[in-house]
Amino acid sequence: MVCLGNICRSPLAEGILKHKLKEEGLDWKVDSAGTGLWHIGEPPDPRSVSIARKYGLDISRQRARQIQPTDLDTFDLILAMDSSNYQDILRLAKTNQQKQKVAMILNYIAPGSNLNVPDPYWNDDGFDQVFRMLEEACEKVVEQYRQVGEEG
Ligand code: 4NP
Numbered sequence: 001m002v003c004l005g006n007i008c009r010s011p012l013a014e015g016i017l018k019h020k021l022k023e024e025g026l027d028w029k030v031d032s033a034g035t036g037l038w039h040i041g042e043p044p045d046p047r048s049v050s051i052a053r054k055y056g057l058d059i060s061r062q063r064a065r066q067i068q069p070t071d072l073d074t075f076d077l078i079l080a081m082d083s084s085n086y087q088d089i090l091r092l093a094k095t096n097q098q099k100q101k102v103a104m105i106l107n108y109i110a111p112g113s114n115l116n117v118p119d120p121y122w123n124d125d126g127f128d129q130v131f132r133m134l135e136e137a138c139e140k141v142v143e144q145y146r147q148v149g150e151e152g
Contacts, residue, residue: 001105002089003081006034006064008121010081011044012131013105015052015059017138024142029075033067035088040064047120051127055135072098079105079141082116106133108140 001013010032018030034040042064043049052059069092072078078101080086086104093099106115117133120126 001030001032001079001081002035002067002085003032003117004034004036004085004119005039005121006032006036006066007039007042007045008048008119008127009117009130009134010034011059011062011064012048012052012127013079013081013134013138014062015057016131016134017141019057020138020142024146026142026146028145031071031075032062033065033071035067035085037066040066045121047124047127051131054128055131067092069094072101076101077141077145078102081105082119083114105137105141108137108144109133 001010001017003010014030014032021028021030044059044062044064049060067089072089072093078089080089080102083104086102089102090099093102104114104116106117107113117130118126120130
């Protein structure tokens with residue numbers, strides 16, 4: 001799960017997906033990162049922690065990190081929150097196999113739409129909407145790949 005700062009959107013996406021996987025009994029490795037370096041080592045934005053708590057999730061122990069080129073080998077799927085994150089991640093990809101792992105997360109709800117998860121950093125009211133979008137998208141991600149996981 002990748003956004004710009006790894007303190008607002010992607011920590012929520014990480015927390016939501018991990019929670020869904022636990023409910024489903026699926027053991028997938030999930031992490032989040034930012035394309036930027038400003039917030040490395042910081043906990044999620046208090047507004048993200050608070051909205052997650054409202055929906056019953058604790059994301060307070062996450063710490064921000066910056067995406068590394070090796071992430072494109074470690075993970076099978078790299079989900080960008082917006083088109084600028086998407087372009088930044090693609091710049092790190094060296095092979096076609098790595099490029100094919102990168103997708104816009106809202107395309108799991110609206111295929112081919114390339115819609116952005118709005119950056120709520122400057123908008124205190126945006127966090128609830130972002131949470132609900134990410135919840136819907138994570139549900140689709142689990143639905144789509146559950147079969148692959150079962151097949152190993
Ligand atoms: P995020 O939000 O990419 O969803 O974590 C942002 C966090 C910090 C900044 C921008 C967006 N910033 O400019 O510091």
